[in-house]
Amino acid sequence: MKILGIESSCDETAVAVVTGDREILADLVLSQTDSHALYGGVVPEVAARAHMQHITQLTRKAMAEAGLKGFQELDAVAVTAGPGLIGGVMVGAMMAKAIAAVHDLPVYGINHLEGHALTPRLVADVPFPYLLLLASGGHSQIVAVKAVGAYQCLGTTQDDALGEAFDKTAKLLGFGYPGGPAVEKAAAACADLEKARQDFPLPAPMVGRPGCDFSFSGLKTAVRRHVEEHAQMDAADKAALCASFQESVRQVLYDRMTNAARRFYGLFPEAKNPHLVAAGGVAANQMLRGALAAVAAENRFQLTVPPARLCTDNAAMIAWAAAERIAAGKPPDGLDFRVVPRWPLEALL
Numbered sequence: 001m002k003i004l005g006i007e008s009s010c011d012e013t014a015v016a017v018v019t020g021d022r023e024i025l026a027d028l029v030l031s032q033t034d035s036h037a038l039y040g041g042v043v044p045e046v047a048a049r050a051h052m053q054h055i056t057q058l059t060r061k062a063m064a065e066a067g068l069k070g071f072q073e074l075d076a077v078a079v080t081a082g083p084g085l086i087g088g089v090m091v092g093a094m095m096a097k098a099i100a101a102v103h104d105l106p107v108y109g110i111n112h113l114e115g116h117a118l119t120p121r122l123v124a125d126v127p128f129p130y131l132l133l134l135a136s137g138g139h140s141q142i143v144a145v146k147a148v149g150a151y152q153c154l155g156t157t158q159d160d161a162l163g164e165a166f167d168k169t170a171k172l173l174g175f176g177y178p179g180g181p182a183v184e185k186a187a188a189a190c191a192d193l194e195k196a197r198q199d200f201p202l203p204a205p206m207v208g209r210p211g212c213d214f215s216f217s218g219l220k221t222a223v224r225r226h227v228e229e230h231a232q233m234d235a236a237d238k239a240a241l242c243a244s245f246q247e248s249v250r251q252v253l254y255d256r257m258t259n260a261a262r263r264f265y266g267l268f269p270e271a272k273n274p275h276l277v278a279a280g281g282v283a284a285n286q287m288l289r290g291a292l293a294a295v296a297a298e299n300r301f302q303l304t305v306p307p308a309r310l311c312t313d314n315a316a317m318i319a320w321a322a323a324e325r326i327a328a329g330k331p332p333d334g335l336d337f338r339v340v341p342r343w344p345l346e347a348l349l
């Protein structure tokens, strides 16, 4: 079974072909980073136009890379139907609907978050139920994944997403967009974490509180205050501030995920050595991986983190989510399926 996947909900135009047995035949991602760098963030209108400009060629290229001569060789078409920047989502959805209509193929309007949530099963044998940390530019959620279409949110952010906190910190330090990788790289240059914490003290919001929710806006504000107080920050100061920022995030993740691990065993008392998985762009971060490794080791979970290119936005995860839906016996969507800017995981069937 071969499925074409299309993703255009943010600033990556992506097209992939994935098989029902986890083979990735093509996986193309065209990043618009340069178009948005000028503005320090994603501009929805710019994104939609860029998707429109590139999606046809990228689809042709993905089909060729997958060794397919025509769309009739596909078994299904999958596309992100939300949540996301609606102009971009519409571009992808129209492309998918056109292909499906002309070639009489079933079409699946996939929830972008479900794509992230099921990605670990594309790369490893991860049985249900498992515990998921989804951390991206738009979302920070801790989810119990019970089955395809059955997701229970254990915690979410009360304000900013974790990726957003990285991006805003980077912007304050003049690192440009996307900020996550730049902040991680700068932090790696700091040799003395203890001194960094003293020079640039930062809060670790929510640590010690019950539950699994996040809050990152206070951390962002504290970073801004440091930047305002230090008129001239050299590279070493920036490295120290980034290291201190990451240390706060590490403490938050460790605390929140420890609570989530306990909650998970409460929900699934018979779970034996279940999987703890990470997804979303921030899962590419080594500090995050370290925090999760500690939680997994202390709570008898097996840690699975997909390779970085499958953690950030891609279309293989969208095609794979459709493969999972097909295997679970879920029906395709009609050609009249709607696209939506907001679509919580828990609303899925």
Ligand code: KG4
Pocket: 010, 135, 136, 137, 138, 139, 162, 163, 164, 166, 167, 178, 179, 180, 181, 184, 280, 281, 282, 283, 284, 285, 286, 311, 312, 313
């Ligand atoms: O999942 P994703 O590609 O797009 C969204 O759906 O948001 O996530 C992008 C986010 C950005 O905020 C980016 O700064 C962050 O993931 N990110 C990172 C790293 N790589 C990407 N954050 C921290 N460390 C990284 N290495």
Ligand code: ZN
Pocket: 112, 116, 136, 280, 281, 312, 313
């Ligand atoms: Zn995403």
